[in-house]
Amino acid sequence: xxxxxxxxxxxxxxxxxxxxxxxxxxxxxxxxxxxxxxxxxxxxxxxxxxxxxxxxxxxxxxxxxxxxxxxxxxxxxxxxxxxxxxxxxxxxxxxxxxxxxxxxxxxxxxxxxxxxxxxxxxxxxxxxxxxxxxxxxxxxxxxxxxxxxxxxxxxxxxxxxxxxxxxxxxxxxxxxxxxxxxxxxxxxxxxxxxxxxxxxxxxxxxxxxxxxxxxxxxxxxxxxxxxxxxxxxxxxxxxxxxxxxxxxxxxxxxxxxxxxxxxxxxxxxxxxxxxxxxxxxxxxxxxxxxxxxxxxxxxxxxxxxxxxxxxxxxxxxxxxxxxxxxxxxxxxxxxxxxxxxxxxxxxxxxxxxxxxxxxxxxxxxxxxxxxxxxxxxxxxxxxxxxxxxxxxxxxxxxxxxxxxxxxxxxxxxxxxxxxxxxxxxxxxxxxxxxxxxxxxxxxxxxxxxxxxxxxxxxxxxxxxxxxxxxxxxxxxxxxxxxxxxxxxxxxxxxxxxxx
Numbered sequence: 001x002x003x004x005x006x007x008x009x010x011x012x013x014x015x016x017x018x019x020x021x022x023x024x025x026x027x028x029x030x031x032x033x034x035x036x037x038x039x040x041x042x043x044x045x046x047x048x049x050x051x052x053x054x055x056x057x058x059x060x061x062x063x064x065x066x067x068x069x070x071x072x073x074x075x076x077x078x079x080x081x082x083x084x085x086x087x088x089x090x091x092x093x094x095x096x097x098x099x100x101x102x103x104x105x106x107x108x109x110x111x112x113x114x115x116x117x118x119x120x121x122x123x124x125x126x127x128x129x130x131x132x133x134x135x136x137x138x139x140x141x142x143x144x145x146x147x148x149x150x151x152x153x154x155x156x157x158x159x160x161x162x163x164x165x166x167x168x169x170x171x172x173x174x175x176x177x178x179x180x181x182x183x184x185x186x187x188x189x190x191x192x193x194x195x196x197x198x199x200x201x202x203x204x205x206x207x208x209x210x211x212x213x214x215x216x217x218x219x220x221x222x223x224x225x226x227x228x229x230x231x232x233x234x235x236x237x238x239x240x241x242x243x244x245x246x247x248x249x250x251x252x253x254x255x256x257x258x259x260x261x262x263x264x265x266x267x268x269x270x271x272x273x274x275x276x277x278x279x280x281x282x283x284x285x286x287x288x289x290x291x292x293x294x295x296x297x298x299x300x301x302x303x304x305x306x307x308x309x310x311x312x313x314x315x316x317x318x319x320x321x322x323x324x325x326x327x328x329x330x331x332x333x334x335x336x337x338x339x340x341x342x343x344x345x346x347x348x349x350x351x352x353x354x355x356x357x358x359x360x361x362x363x364x365x366x367x368x369x370x371x372x373x374x375x376x377x378x379x380x381x382x383x384x385x386x387x388x389x390x391x392x393x394x395x396x397x398x399x400x401x402x403x404x405x406x407x408x409x410x411x412x413x414x415x416x417x418x419x420x421x422x423x424x425x426x427x428x429x430x431x432x433x434x435x436x437x438x439x440x441x442x443x444x445x446x447x448x449x450x451x452x453x454x455x456x457x458x459x460x461x462x463x464x465x466x467x468x469x470x471x472x473x474x475x476x477x478x479x480x481x482x483x484x485x486x487x488x489x490x491x492x493x494x495x496x497x498x499x
Contacts, residue, residue, distance in 0.1 A: 245260055
């Protein structure tokens with residue numbers, strides 16, 4: 001991933017033993033890079049617990065301030081919530097001081113935990129530490145611990161988000177109801193039903209346009225789209241327990257509302273803009289779903305989303321591959337080059353052309369281009385400009401979701417932008433290279449398959465704007481030169497590891 005990488009980081013481990021154990025995934029994420037020196041300070045029983053888990057721990061002799069001054073780290077990750085540690089780091093003139101708590105204090109970067117009923121809401125203790133190292137530009141690949149699922153009694157209504165990527169990240173929640181699907185009602189876009197309904201044949205599926213009368217008779221409404229309209233509809237339907245995030249002025253319509261975590265202080269290292277007003281912490285949507293579900297009394301087993309193509313999808317994929325001249329045993333690269341017309345999140349024509357030219361100069365594998373319905377304008381433009389030998393368009397252009405899943409099951413590696421299809425690839429286990437434009441990679445760090453991020457650090461991003469407001473050379477600078485070389489190197493690495 002492009003951007004700033006810290007070379008030397010100090011870590012203050014939590015003093016509580018259980019909290020120290022919960023901090024292990026964050027410490028491992030920091031130490032995963034061979035180019036980064038990490039020194040973990042811990043004491044007493046917490047130090048023993050971490051050493052038993054295989055962490056190399058330093059117990060400083062004398063004052064911590066002196067130890068930090070001698071180390072001279074670029075940053076310190078303050079995993080204990082005590083404000084004293086932040087004061088020590090400031091006294092040692094450490095420039096970047098990242099930690100967590102309800103206020104910034106002596107920290108330069110901070111995570112304010114989610115709030116529920118006026119208290120910190122931490123159903124997964126390890127998550128806060130992963131959020132803290134995310135402030136240092138470290139993207140851990142973890143899907144949380146495995147645990148036995150717990151479901152509430154009564155009839156449950158789930159309002160899914162409308163976006164494909166967010167809906168895919170709800171799959172672990174839907175899967176939890178596999179043995180009791182008859183008491184589940186799912187509300188969402190029609191296209192998602194075929195994608196997510198296979199293990200839930202006995203569930204009731206309602207379109208987004210269904211009125212409040214169709215919502216009546218449920219004991220719990222878990223509203224994952226976060227909209228005011230859904231909260232109002234659940235209130236009209238008199239559902240006794242209505243759970244969602246306390247955003248968008250809908251708090252009065254909910255019985256249980258979680259205030260999402262916030263990002264305080266300076267923007268995360270390598271992630272550009274600090275934003276305005278309340279800055280909600282960027283994190284994978286699946287994490288937000290698990291935390292909100294816990295407010296509703298639902299505990300998930302953990303693990304990343306899992307999807308499969310089904311026979312229809314596999315037949316459609318086989319037909320597309322045959323038309324492209326790709327045999328059953330041939331290894332190929334699948335590339336999704338679609339995007340909403342005019343969207344800043346879709347890589348421009350010039351970026352894709354450079355990627356494919358470099359790719360064909362480095363690899364022998366065939367490349368199959370595809371896109372979703374209504375997103376084929378860019379793919380047609382690529383074809384008009386002339387594609388390198390070995391780069392082929394999918395027959396008929398745009399394809400449906402089941403066919404895309406079938407292709408992802410067959411592909412050696414997947415190349416895409418930060419869009420819905422990348423979540424499909426992760427859910428079927430296809431290694432991916434993701435080109436990030438205006439989006440913050442912390443939103444999508446979870447995956448069940450190997451994934452590599454290519455991202456250019458630009459002063460105007462990540463902005464998350466749907467339309468780039470800039471003109472001239474600055475327009476879509478986040479998709480500028482540099483992506484192609486990085487993406488091809490990452491593709492070659494993934495192909496080599498899967499050989």
